[in-house]
Amino acid sequence: MAKNVLKLENVTMQFGGVVAVNDLSLEVNEGEIIALIGPNGAGKTTAFNCITGVYEPTNGRISFNGETMLENCPHGKMKKLYAGTNAGKFTKVIRKTPDVITKMGIARTFQNIRLFKTMTVLENVLVACHMFVKTGVVFSMLGLGKKEEAAMRQQAMEYIRFMGLEDVADEIAANLPYGKQRHLEIARALAARPKLLLLDEPAAGMNPQETAELMELIRRIRDEFNLTVFMIEHHMDLVMGISDRIYVIDFGKQIAEGTPVEIQNNPAVIAAYLGEEEEA
Amino acid sequence: MSKKKKNIINICLLAALFVVLFVLEQTLSGGSMLLTVLKKGAIYALIACSMNLLNGFTGLFSLGQAGFMLLGAYTYAIFTIPVEARADVYQYFDGGIIQFTLPVIVAIILAGIVAALFASLIGMPVLRLKSDYLAIATLGFAEIIRAFMMFEGLGPITNGSNLLKKFPTFSTILFPFAVAGVCIALIVMLINSSYGRAFKAIRDDEVAAEAMGVNLFKHKQTAFVISSFFAGIGGALLAMYQSTVQANAFKSAMTYEILLIVVIGGIGSITGSILASFLYIASSEWWLRFLDETAFIGSFQVPLLRSGFRMVVFSIIIMVIVLFYRQGIMGTREYSLDALLRFFKNLPAKIKSIGKKKKGEDAAASEEVQ
Amino acid sequence: MDFIVANLPYLLTGISVGGQYALIAIGYTMVYGILRLINFAHGDLFMIAGFIMVYASASLPLYISLPLVIILTVVLGVLIERVAYKPLRSAPRMSVMISAIGVSYLLQNFAWYVTGGLAKIYPEIPWISDSVQIGPVSTSRITIITPILTIVLIIALVVLIKRTKIGMAMRAVSRDFETSQLMGININRVISTTFIIGSFLAAIGSILYFSRYTTVTPTIGAMPGLKAFVAAVFGGIGSIPGAVIGAFIIGICENIIKALGYTTFSDAFTFALLIVILIFKPTGLFGEKESEKV
Numbered sequence: 001m002a003k004n005v006l007k008l009e010n011v012t013m014q015f016g017g018v019v020a021v022n023d024l025s026l027e028v029n030e031g032e033i034i035a036l037i038g039p040n041g042a043g044k045t046t047a048f049n050c051i052t053g054v055y056e057p058t059n060g061r062i063s064f065n066g067e068t069m070l071e072n073c074p075h076g077k078m079k080k081l082y083a084g085t086n087a088g089k090f091t092k093v094i095r096k097t098p099d100v101i102t103k104m105g106i107a108r109t110f111q112n113i114r115l116f117k118t119m120t121v122l123e124n125v126l127v128a129c130h131m132f133v134k135t136g137v138v139f140s141m142l143g144l145g146k147k148e149e150a151a152m153r154q155q156a157m158e159y160i161r162f163m164g165l166e167d168v169a170d171e172i173a174a175n176l177p178y179g180k181q182r183h184l185e186i187a188r189a190l191a192a193r194p195k196l197l198l199l200d201e202p203a204a205g206m207n208p209q210e211t212a213e214l215m216e217l218i219r220r221i222r223d224e225f226n227l228t229v230f231m232i233e234h235h236m237d238l239v240m241g242i243s244d245r246i247y248v249i250d251f252g253k254q255i256a257e258g259t260p261v262e263i264q265n266n267p268a269v270i271a272a273y274l275g276e277e278e279e280a
Numbered sequence: 281m282s283k284k285k286k287n288i289i290n291i292c293l294l295a296a297l298f299v300v301l302f303v304l305e306q307t308l309s310g311g312s313m314l315l316t317v318l319k320k321g322a323i324y325a326l327i328a329c330s331m332n333l334l335n336g337f338t339g340l341f342s343l344g345q346a347g348f349m350l351l352g353a354y355t356y357a358i359f360t361i362p363v364e365a366r367a368d369v370y371q372y373f374d375g376g377i378i379q380f381t382l383p384v385i386v387a388i389i390l391a392g393i394v395a396a397l398f399a400s401l402i403g404m405p406v407l408r409l410k411s412d413y414l415a416i417a418t419l420g421f422a423e424i425i426r427a428f429m430m431f432e433g434l435g436p437i438t439n440g441s442n443l444l445k446k447f448p449t450f451s452t453i454l455f456p457f458a459v460a461g462v463c464i465a466l467i468v469m470l471i472n473s474s475y476g477r478a479f480k481a482i483r484d485d486e487v488a489a490e491a492m493g494v495n496l497f498k499h500k501q502t503a504f505v506i507s508s509f510f511a512g513i514g515g516a517l518l519a520m521y522q523s524t525v526q527a528n529a530f531k532s533a534m535t536y537e538i539l540l541i542v543v544i545g546g547i548g549s550i551t552g553s554i555l556a557s558f559l560y561i562a563s564s565e566w567w568l569r570f571l572d573e574t575a576f577i578g579s580f581q582v583p584l585l586r587s588g589f590r591m592v593v594f595s596i597i598i599m600v601i602v603l604f605y606r607q608g609i610m611g612t613r614e615y616s617l618d619a620l621l622r623f624f625k626n627l628p629a630k631i632k633s634i635g636k637k638k639k640g641e642d643a644a645a646s647e648e649v650q
Numbered sequence: 651m652d653f654i655v656a657n658l659p660y661l662l663t664g665i666s667v668g669g670q671y672a673l674i675a676i677g678y679t680m681v682y683g684i685l686r687l688i689n690f691a692h693g694d695l696f697m698i699a700g701f702i703m704v705y706a707s708a709s710l711p712l713y714i715s716l717p718l719v720i721i722l723t724v725v726l727g728v729l730i731e732r733v734a735y736k737p738l739r740s741a742p743r744m745s746v747m748i749s750a751i752g753v754s755y756l757l758q759n760f761a762w763y764v765t766g767g768l769a770k771i772y773p774e775i776p777w778i779s780d781s782v783q784i785g786p787v788s789t790s791r792i793t794i795i796t797p798i799l800t801i802v803l804i805i806a807l808v809v810l811i812k813r814t815k816i817g818m819a820m821r822a823v824s825r826d827f828e829t830s831q832l833m834g835i836n837i838n839r840v841i842s843t844t845f846i847i848g849s850f851l852a853a854i855g856s857i858l859y860f861s862r863y864t865t866v867t868p869t870i871g872a873m874p875g876l877k878a879f880v881a882a883v884f885g886g887i888g889s890i891p892g893a894v895i896g897a898f899i900i901g902i903c904e905n906i907i908k909a910l911g912y913t914t915f916s917d918a919f920t921f922a923l924l925i926v927i928l929i930f931k932p933t934g935l936f937g938e939k940e941s942e943k944v
Binding site: 335339341405406409410411412413415416417419420421423424426427428430431432531532533536539540543547586587588589591592594595596598599602603606 | 767914922
């Protein structure tokens with residue numbers, strides 16, 4: 001039995017009256033590459049935002065390596081408004097902030113690239129290394145962190161090299177071409193030394209060749225860094241070619257789970273995607 | 281040029297600066313405008329840098345600087361007024377309750393610490409607020425601090441709304457330069473450290489910074505406390521420069537003034553803040569003084585020139601910078617020896633090209649006329 | 651009850667000052683609602699309105715100088731927007747706020763230059779400055795007029811916003827700047843209207859305020875300006891009834907504190923109130939929650 005890294009139990013995320021993620025339960029096991037797919041607006045990125053602590057789920061529990069990161073039950077104003085299920089199942093309110101979750105070992109990339117625009121590529125990656133800094137702020141101010149800084153730079157350069165960005169290491173991030181910005185997002189996430197890497201549409205805007213390269217890259221990332229990868233993606237070639245398992249959600253609800261072959265033949269999935277096409 | 285060589289040249293330049301300052305002080309009379317400007321400019325440079333650390337590098341729009349300067353100035357003054365002078369200074373409060381003095385340097389550091397301490401208390405609630413709410417809350421805190429300092433109930437310590445005076449001032453111009461220089465060097469080191477990068481990351485994108493493991497609150501708090509620490513020291517120096525302090529002078533207008541210096545220099549450039557401080561003080565205290573005096577050319581009185589005109593011209597210049605040169609003098613660039621050398625190398629060419637451009641424009645204009 | 655009777659003059663003053671703050675606060679809250687900008691120059695506009703009245707009434711009869719004050723203040727308000735804020739429409743919020751501080755600095759220095767830094771005596775406006783008797787207290791008529799006039803103006807404003815086309819456009823713009831632009835709303839017209847209304851109310855507020863305090867100085871706008879802004883935040887910025895209620899609360903509390911003998915703290919109290927509200931209900935009493943999209 002593979003050890004499970006990430007576990008979502010009955011996670012519901014409701015904004016006012018809108019239920020964006022509805023009773024979502026899933027498990028990601030160590031070393032797997034898992035994809036989360038679904039039509040636009042199905043709640044995929046919202047699910048990611050819940051996992052990384054950006055949003056506070058309205059109900060449910062999310063745990064990482066067996067430790068509860070987030071747990072919530074409808075309370076306060078939400079008590080009346082709550083439209084999901086399993087309202088009584090959870091009782092505790094635990095909320096770790098995004099930075100703590102990252103420190104626990106989950107790093108992510110963003111769908112709508114969010115780099116530190118005025119900083120160089122190297123500096124972007126160094127920011128992710130910052131949480132490992134041991135020199136205190138007063139010592140840094142007195143210039144006593146030079147050694148650690150040098151080591152950090154070396155390490156950061158390794159991630160940059162791995163992602164093929166060494167030529168542009170001193171460029172300002174905002175000036176990079178789109179594809180390189182996507183690569184930098186991944187380099188930066190890797191520098192946080194995660195055990196679980198969340199990729200939010202890493203292939204968005206890429207052509208088929210680039211997508212194929214990315215597929216190879218994601219595999220290499222998993223193998224070299226001993227990671228588990230959980231990604232949201234729309235490119236079906238990439239999803240079907242690389243995933244060990246796939247979760248499909250629609251209107252915030254899980255509609256299928258299985259291997260790529262199973263998913264391709266799943267009538268509910270076909271209906272969700274084709275139904276969309278028919279309407280269009 | 282090797283890094284070592286550059287360092288040596290930079291150190292030489294710095295030493296030369298101090299020698300020049302020393303010579304100036306020995307040769308010029310005490311009332312010289314140049315010395316006044318240099319003294320006040322150095323102090324403002326430190327305060328502007330401390331504000332830039334917060335507003336420019338961490339992206340926190342805070343308007344509490346005057347409050348922290350006030351705390352620094354008062355802490356310094358209260359603990360350094362000689363015991364024998366206290367009866368006179370605190371004449372309405374029986375000589376006050378503090379009957380000891382601290383050495384000047386200790387008092388200056390204490391001034392920073394008191395400001396930092398208050399900042400850490402204030403930071404807890406306000407740093408969670410979003411940009412403009414933060415601005416107004418910090419502005420409010422500065423006003424509250426001012427009210428407390430003027431409160432007669434605290435008179436035995438703060439002398440209420442009366443002046444504090446007779447505390448030691450500096451005897452040489454080298455003193456404010458040395459203190460401000462050390463403090464600015466510390467700020468620069470901080471900005472160039474990993475913490476400085478985390479601050480900039482917060483400024484660029486809070487959500488991404490947090491997702492990269494940067495504890496937002498802790499880092500904002502750190503920037504806020506350190507900035508206030510140096511504002512406190514700046515306040516102490518300002519008290520020494522003025523030789524008297526009164527809480528009433530530390531109004532929000534003072535914060536605005538420093539903010540405008542930061543903007544003129546370039547938000548996010550320490551070099552810019554330093555240059556702008558000297559420029560600002562020089563223009564407001566010296567170069568533009570003539571605008572305040574009625575002048576005659578022959579028997580013709582030059583219009584507009586009278587008391588107050590200087591500040592009007594000055595605020596118009598500031599508005600022009602804010603509206604049309606939003607980058608300020610330096611943008612986000614910093615001093616480096618290479619850049620300085622390049623600047624001087626290109627200077628003749630630049631002047632020439634400006635001349636040419638003018639000629640070209642004239643030619644174009646005359647063509648158009650034809 | 652004894653407390654109320656004993657402090658009735660302060661209470662009345664508080665209500666009256668509250669009304670004046672309310673008139674200024676609306677300018678803040680409306681501009682913030684639409685541009686997300688703290689218009690730091692608004693308090694100084696209020697000060698300039700005071701000076702215009704001082705100079706205008708020196709040579710003109712009251713029935714000309716009063717409308718003139720209002721017209722010039724409105725023109726100045728719109729001009730400030732055109733010159734100092736419009737070019738920065740796409741700039742970061744901090745730049746616009748700095749520009750607002752710059753304008754405030756300019757107006758103060760300009761006023762200082764014109765007056766030579768001397769306080770000017772505000773002209774006495776007959777009738778409204780006369781004193782009247784309310785129960786045991788005698789007070790000037792302005793104390794009674796202010797809250798009534800404030801409420802009348804605000805009702806008119808609410809009707810304007812709820813019932814007219816431009817009001818609808820204003821509501822749309824304050825909801826979503828970009829989308830309303832795409833929907834064909836003339837943003838510049840909406841913004842100008844906002845500044846016209848804000849400046850108009852500031853001019854009225856100025857007339858009422860200075861008729862009572864009688865001296866105008868170049869920096870006098872800063873404090874009432876800040877307090878009015880606090881009132882706007884207190885009530886939930888962007889909400890007009892919120893700003894009005896906030897203004898009355900602040901005006902009354904401030905004067906009660908003065909009555910208790912803590913005049914030094916009357917300004918500080920306003921800010922303490924602001925900070926407390928920001929901590930416990932950051933969006934104010936009637937404000938709506940905003941969330942950022944990730």
